[in-house]
Amino acid sequence: MAAPKNKSALSENESPSTPNSIGQKSAEKIKALRKKKLDIDQLLQDILNGNKTALSRGITLIESKNVKHNDQVNTLIEGCLPHANQSVRIGITGVPGVGKSTFIEAFGNYLIEKHGKKVAVLAVDPTSSVSHGSILGDKTRMEELVKQEDAFIRPTASGDSLGGVAQKTRESIILCEAAGFDTILIETVGVGQSETMVHSMTDFFLLLKLAGAGDELQGIKRGIMEMADSIVINKADGENKRPAERAKSEFRKALHLYPIKNSEWKPKVLLSSALHNQGIDEIWKMIESYVSSTQANNYFYDNRKEQNKFWLLQTINEHLKSNFYNQPKIKIALQQQLTAIENNKTTPFEAASYLLNKAKEL
Amino acid sequence: MAAPKNKSALSENESPSTPNSIGQKSAEKIKALRKKKLDIDQLLQDILNGNKTALSRGITLIESKNVKHNDQVNTLIEGCLPHANQSVRIGITGVPGVGKSTFIEAFGNYLIEKHGKKVAVLAVDPTSSVSHGSILGDKTRMEELVKQEDAFIRPTASGDSLGGVAQKTRESIILCEAAGFDTILIETVGVGQSETMVHSMTDFFLLLKLAGAGDELQGIKRGIMEMADSIVINKADGENKRPAERAKSEFRKALHLYPIKNSEWKPKVLLSSALHNQGIDEIWKMIESYVSSTQANNYFYDNRKEQNKFWLLQTINEHLKSNFYNQPKIKIALQQQLTAIENNKTTPFEAASYLLNKAKEL
Structure with a gap:
């Protein structure tokens, strides 16, 4: 490329083309x-x-x-967006080993085969940025469902923060609904705040549990119990059947102690054996009954509005952060400031005000 | 005020003063x-x-x-800042009723009277923006400590978000340290993520518990157990003494199951009766031993550096949000968009991009 003659101080680096080629380039x-x-x-x-x-x-x-x-x-x-919102969004949580994948496989197949539903399965996993997708990562775990024409299974979105992951999941729901999926299942591992995030984007929240040795309520977070619209005790088959029945009555008693929900829905405790396709029909009937009763008393719609307000603020906050941290000069300066903190050369407050001022200059 | 003649399109509303008064006003x-x-x-x-x-x-x-x-x-x-950092920061958590105020009163008085310490007491309470300071709000709950010349007690900072409250608490720590307070006690109610926030700004994390009816581990969040450097079973007096001893051995066993901490510190379980000033001396000796061992292996300093890096990001994030939401025009526009969501006239994504674009124009 020929260097332009009479290069003035006003010339820009980004414009290497000679004047007569501008028309073509444009x-x-x-x-x-x-x-x-x-x-x-x-x-x-x-x-x-x-x-x-x-x-x-x-x-x-x-x-x-x-x-x-x-x-x-x-x-x-x-x-x-104009084609979204026509669905039921179901959150499913439970500790590893409780049989979430098997349950979703059985439930999804049932919905497609018996009710002609179109089922999308998404996941929120705050640990995925470290472990690169620990849930739903192995698609073969749902080998029947994945073959269904009317099923769409998507492994965990990855991201730097739970807020970021949740944002992407929420946007993915919109796309799935626009593509005609009318039942959205959102899986979460029971880590950190992931249940709260999934609860904030679903209509119905289902907690999967196993029958234990009489200590059913032990280790269960109070907040999770409060969020649950239903507790399903899975693997209720063979020798597990009687402990599962006992657990069911224990959870029922415990749920009675919680205040009445805004939805006026009384959380139900059910049994299932996803492996043997038992209890699935009853679970779906319960969810249908939840949807019709909360649509009748308007809670279903009011709740979605409240969720939308929450998501407005979340969307703004995520944008503010990504706009700031994604600026190349801020990326470099941030690394320098972190190193300075490491070497005791600055404080978090000084470093923050330096970076915020730098962003203003950009 | 006389209207200036020949008002040009360039005149500004903000300058009502006549030319000859500018010097004086300035x-x-x-x-x-x-x-x-x-x-x-x-x-x-x-x-x-x-x-x-x-x-x-x-x-x-x-x-x-x-x-x-x-x-x-x-x-x-x-x-x-140049005068801060010369202190031990101790986080104290426990459910309501466990005796946090009585414990802090006894512990603070002990530190001042036996060790000539200067003790500052702060609190992080995410519920305070709703309930207007549910902890430390009633200063009379620490009536002895509040009279001490070398004690400073400050009720909960209020704020719109836990992040905001935590930010203000963190800045308050700096001021207390600069004022010569060498022992900072930070109380938290066990709600939401408040423990995690307090853990992220303290050197030592103490969990207060009561002896129960053999179900000591029930209802305790796994995350809290992992953060604790010590579990202190309070009200271990009179008829409570034997159940407290049993609880102590149960917690010890449970703590053994957790992986070794980066600090190489093995969490200790101790008993106390804050009301009768029992066990306080042992608790302080334990904290001293923690400080000297973690200063010897550098964890104390490394941990503060990691906390500083975390706080750099938190400080920036809080500023980004407050800069955005505090703009008067954004405040009005946000309310309009929330109403539009309420009336199904917009979606969270449309509303967010409208508000983000509006902020760019300001």
């Missing part, structure tokens, strides 16, 4: 932009047509850490 | 600014001299929601 740029725009429109159309490959691609775009994709993500979500 | 402004500056310098000096009234005023300034005070707060904290 035309190419516009073409490329149009192509991008077209791709998103096509992707949106494919998602709305229920194409699962497109749905997958859309969620991958949502999960992208590349800030350049932000506009595309916004276009996609805005296009999906 | 002088007054400068004087007022100097006075403000002087006040903060004086306040800082008084705090460094150990004046408790000044310390109180400084913390009130930190807690101020008036964004105009931000600069003064920064000046104050920057002035205090």
